Amino acid sequence: MGDIHQSISQMCANLGQDRLLVQGAGGNVSWKEGEILWIKASGTWLANATKEDIFVPVDLKHLQNALSQKNFTIKPQVIATKIDNKLQPSIETVLHGLMPQKIVVHLHAINPLSHLVSRDCRISIAKICEQASINGVLVGYHKPGPDLAQAIYQSLQEFPDASVIFLKNHGIVVGAQTTEEIYSLLKKIDLAFAPKLLTSKDSDVPANILQSPVEGYTPLNNKDAQKIVFNQYLFKRLNQDWVLYPDHAVFLGPAANIYPSWEVLQKQNKDSHPELIFIENVGIFVKPEFNKAKVAQLLCYFDVINRVPPEFRLESLNAGEVRDLLNWDAERLRQNMAK
Template sequence: MTSAPDTADLQAEMAALRAFSAAVGSDPSLTQAAGGNTSIKDGDTLWIKASGTWLAHALERDIMVPVEMMPLLAAVEADDPAAEQAHRFTIAARNPSGLRPSIETTVHALMRQRVVAHVHCVDTIALAVRTDAVAELGQRLDSFNWAYVPYHRPGLPLAKGIALHRAQRPDVLILGNHGLVVAAESVAEAEALLRTVKQRLRQDARPTPPADTERLSQLAAGGYRLPTSDAAHAVALDPTATKIAAGGSLYPDHVIFLGVGSAVAQPGETPADVQSRIESAPASILFPGLGVLMREDASAGADAMARCLADVTTRIPKGAPLRYLSEDENHELTNWDAEKYRQKLDAAAAKR
């Protein structure tokens, strides 16, 4: 239980949290689209970002949802499936928007500190997808109170994995094949900790040549377009990155917004050829040596994740041992109601 701050202090911290959230949400190296979330505890109430909303919008929209923390924690401890449905613990009278709390609400509730930030930092992910992640991270985080949590599906499975480290009261969590969590007693401390950890985990992306946008534009006729960010092309312009992407799915949000794995065109193929060969219309297609094309109706979330794929894969060294999500892990993400809700919100936002 966290002691309740006075009203003025809470209002000041909430304002600081909104500013912090907007800054994190506007940095694609930390957060992409509706991914990532922040929270603050007010006694037994947990204020957390709503599922499907963007941290980048924190200063212009009401994206925080109040949740009763103690019943939620009791559900986690009892291994109650209700813990997967955080919206059942919202305080309706203080939630006029009717939005659902983040899929990751249990992560924030389990952290004992007052302020928590969960981000999909590309530098972190580039390490967290490796089978030797613990050894690599240990060299960089030796002075921190940190813990590594192997991959679990977001929701109750991930909560149970984090709960194993609760007595340690870590300030930093590295989530295998997923991302980074930092926790502190104030927004300012959480912001400083995030900045320091990100610097410790920094890996420079390999430089790539420019994309052949003229050729890509020719190929795009018939249902595809260029990505919104030129940075997204890098995954197809760096042979190591292309090979890594072709190997499968590395983290959950890729599966949710781009689908399982990556579609890589063979020499001379058009988007129609790729679709015919794999019997689907992928959200993105990698054309080695040329760049990337996005399906015309791809959402803003898909575009953000296309850039994330490039940012992550160009930071992974050639020959690094990798852990891809299994077929079962991909399946449980694509068939999970909580993620279907987030996809629905993303699709609706794309039409505005």
């Protein structure tokens, strides 16, 4: 394993430990080495980069030739290696091929994401970038994959020197020549977009959440996420602002399952009981199949809405955008790999 492979694997592992930067299998990292683009495999976790083979080598020349002809639907060609051949390149591989920098990092970083889900984020993003001297450009929401790659291509034609791309209702893409520069950029972004005040406080959640009277459910073992149902402003977001970005739809579904009481749930057919339920001032409860990847996404949702002032109007993905994500085979593969 080369030095750059080792240093980037360590960087990925470090980033993957910070829930404000990486959530479960979310995000991806790549680097260009000669005519090879090494890209994180779909469904793998950045946090595991030093313990597992999570990178797939892709033919960079083949990819760039296609992009020079504006072919954004190109299927990346994996170069045969001894690495697990079940691994597939990230859905966002084409995006990484577009970026001119050696190292490219795409994250669903919480602090900027809490701005990117706002209806008027264009104004706030531009203002913060100017104040913090961040060389960034904002791209509107597009479905991950070819649609998003094409939108980024068009932005790079206009702003070829951009080192940060802000993706509406999605996240950020950062490009640099070294891991040190990546760390520096991410720190600058994190500080620039940090909230002045959080909506919830630790005292919102009672010391003990009562056990479920319905068989198969247990209280979600995460005090931060539990704040969603014990804070009136966060709870209101469940109905109004559920799907704010792609991974939320993929892992947590198109709508929040909110119940006014256990009695209402008990009247339903047991077979239709969802794996995640919210009961105001009672708790969040889950079934055993609610895996760690889904817990990470629910915690991501809490971290985002907790950074948004209650009076701010957010912009959720619409029904068509959510449907496109849920009916996408590439996302089904990623979800299955991420368990």
